[in-house]
Amino acid sequence: MFMRTKAMLKIGGVGLLTALVLAGCGSKSSDSGTKKQTANWMVAANINTMDASKMTDLISSQHINATNEGLLRMAKDNSVVPGVAKNYTVSKDGKTWTFNLRHSKWNDGKPVTAKDFVNSWQRTVNPKTASQYSYIFNNIENAEKINAGKMALSKLGVKAEGNYKLVVHLIKPQSYFKYMVSQSYYFPEETSIVKKYGSSYGTNAQKNGYNGPFVLKGWNGTNDSWKLVKNPKYWNAKSIKLDQLNIQAIKDPNTALNGYQSGKLDFTTLSGTQVKQYKNDKNYHVYKQASIYYLEMNEKKFPMFKNKNLRKAFSLAIDKKQLANKVLADGSQAPKGFVADDMSQRNGKDFADESYVKGAVDYNLAEAKKYWAKGLKETGKKSVSLTLLSDDTDVAKRTTEFVQSQLTKLPGVKITNQNVPYKTRLARSAAGQFDLVITAWNADYPDPSNFLDILTSKNAYNNGKWSNAQYDALVKKSEGVDAANETARWKDMVQAEKILMNDQGIVPLYQPAISTLMKPKIHGVQFFPTAPQWDWSKISVK
Template sequence: MRKTYKLAASLSTVFLLSACSSNGDTSSTSSSSSTNDGSGDQVVHYTAPTELSTMDTALITDINSSNYLGHVIEGLLRIDEEGNPVPAIAADEGVISEDGLTYTYKLREDAVWSNGDPVTANDFVYAMQKLVDPDTGASYSYLAETIKNAPEIMAGETEVSELGVTANGDHEITFTLTQPTPYFKFLLAFTAFFPQNQAFVEEQGDEYGTSSDALLANGPFTLENWDGTGLTWDLEKNDDYYAADEVSLDAVNVQVVKEPSTAVNLFEGGQTDNAHLTGEIVKQYADNENVVVQKKARTSYLEFNWDNDYLQNEKLREALGLVINTDDLVNTVLGDGSTEIGGFLPADFVTNPTTGDDFTEETESFLSYDVKRAQELWEEAKTELGVESIALSFVGDDDEKSKQLSQYIQGQIQNNLPGISIELRNVPKKNRLALADSRDFDVLLTGWGADFADAINFMDLLYSDSPYNEGGYANAEYDALIDQAKTTNANDDEKRWADLQEAHTILTDDFAFIPLYQEAETQLRNPAVEGIILNSVGVEFDLSRASVKN
């Protein structure tokens, strides 16, 4: 994160203390499902909105899996309660050269893997080489592009051994960059940059990270009882963790609950310590003292498949955006504290280095709810396309929230734009990610949560060669501006900011996506569970320093 950038207070990391309801009276509190029986056992029962996809640091892409991976494996740095990257496996703050091109860190000598092996510098070198190896197919490999030789390796032109990440013995590592990267410390705290035990990974082969038996931990918990596809798993305290004396919880028992009503019933029955709320249930619990709302640096949007001949028509894309009433969507369909968003970036995320203005304040909302105009555009699009009707496949996750969103958007389009048929395909997240990767969709309900506090983290997504550009959007002028912001103007805050603002304008002029909302998450939380750390970027929550009070 550039020194001139800042996260607004509303997105800073906070400690949350919440309360629990036990019956239909939404204002009452009761005993918790968490365990503290006086014998020292501390167990939390947690719900997750979706299943885990993988625990391979190089292949992980979804936030839910990252959230739990962050409890099992630690990188050189971690994000603290103030939202700053601080030493984890690193023994100190490290040494950064004056030109910003080399980062050197000493490693802790008391960090070990759960099989007893020491955590060494080679574990990081191996993991980074695996990340950029084109044979891995890692979607997050682009984050390493400023490391020496990484672009050439990813293009298959240079051997992975030439990557600018070197071990200086077992307990020192150096990263050599080709250009200053102001947010590099945040990357060192991100899951894609976490270490892997080479001998264990190679022993597991393709099975690595696909079950709890095929994973080693070096963090506060180990992952147990996960078979790779199941809807339950456990985090158990890792007694070999270097800071085990700071970890109070003995275990976190997790179960996937996709329906908010089911989650609430479990919570009120004292069987879980949290419950995700959406829609009408949020309204029912609006005044409940147990409710916690976390605003996120995360946007939800619709992505187009640019291979679809119909969707290459700009008027059709604009018409689709104009019939979605986002005010109704956030207040009636969701009702969970999420807010309307007029562009690609969330509010209260990054600010102008000169004026301090929010990025979103300098970008005008480019789509509004205007059914009449949408219908005019659809008529013009039909003439240009030579059709009277079209059918589009709409892909999204199969959790209750995604289903509600999908059905609402389907209704808005079909009711207001006669002749357009929307076929819904709501599938488990792992399947949705696979459909997105294979571009097997026409319209994709997707979203992005910030990995680090810099606008480029969002703007990179629609770069033509980005692995996250599932729809295949391409604009040469846009690419040139992103390249300029990352190279020529990388050290000029004002010019870089102007590049990114101009690039955003190109996205909106092209109607390259449909913005839906900035996400907030509403949960019921148990007051007995104290010290949960919430982050606005990267791993969203941290239970490693939480505890259960009597």
């Protein structure tokens, strides 16, 4: 999900803790006298939206995943398990997927039907919706033409055959489609609720329908605390042990740690020196993410950044190892490229290793100054003043300060940092209202294409507007003529990644890890390196 978010999905955080007034574990249920299983969790950002068609960030994706369910669900070891679909079949040519749906319900008791999937997918590709994730549907017949306004919504290659059979027609084989339909952008939307609320659908907890393990309560669209309550209408409600998850958005790591230490939080993330302090604690856990934080240079606003030498100078001027190991010091690592490592393997080889371009992620200030001088001469510039945009979290602030200190070692470079709330950064990035921006992409599914797609020339997430015809052609080839040939497809993607890195289309900064403390009474938390990362549906409190 940029996620990604990541997409990128896009990742970040905002949300000031004003009070840690959270329900304690083991509180009595008023109706049954039995103990309720309740846990208290923190996240680094507010929910941006609960509209799956408009969602772009990881935090929203996590909550949509917790409260809704698609055809399949992500499971351990890059596997999928039945969700709303009890089973599915794929045609011999790999282009027709048929999902047989179980008889499940929305939280208001109405049936979840194949038509809810059709309407949801049509809504996402509808150009009027302006979904940044519409591109993810492009392999479904006619999706691209519909999104371009050149064809009617009814022509989308997804059909409801009765209430409980969904047939999807793809343009070409797509082996990882099973992962895609497990992600929130492919979830159903309750048709009657979407119609009822229109443009305000998904803007608060009430203006939504839920068919997943939990129902969202107490989120008004902007507040910093809310809760997930067990959904009795969920088809597999008997497997859900947790009655309530109280969630608080906390951007200050010290405030979060204080909440954990005082017993008001059962889970918290750690940052900076906190990691060193607690890494030997028995309740310390570190989770490596399939995510990359990177620097985008706005080539549309500053045509000088179309110059490869200037882009390479910026990359070489930033010491990624120092950023990960000394500044962040939270388990994050220096990147090998744009595609995260330990995510995609083929024949025992990791994609990040096969596509590694050492010079694109190295630190060499002397070489950086040479490229900078050459680029300035080629563009007729002598100096440049730039604003570096990022989030206003503790981690983001420390990152921008470090990047600022590194880039200003180049002659004639002045950098002003601008740390803003997460939603603001997302909006400005999408609108191209930045000089430089630190952003991130978190993979939605474990395939390199999830990263590579977003930097093709016309992708909505390519906010810096870097463009390379050869790169575009290779990505297209991997998803077209070579789609059914796994060996050729892999080679296409490796070559595309090398072109991106050799051309320095973006500057990878670090691959994050999540360092955490979790109370030993919390069991069953599932973590996925790709989106949605946290699956709370198997939590129990003992």
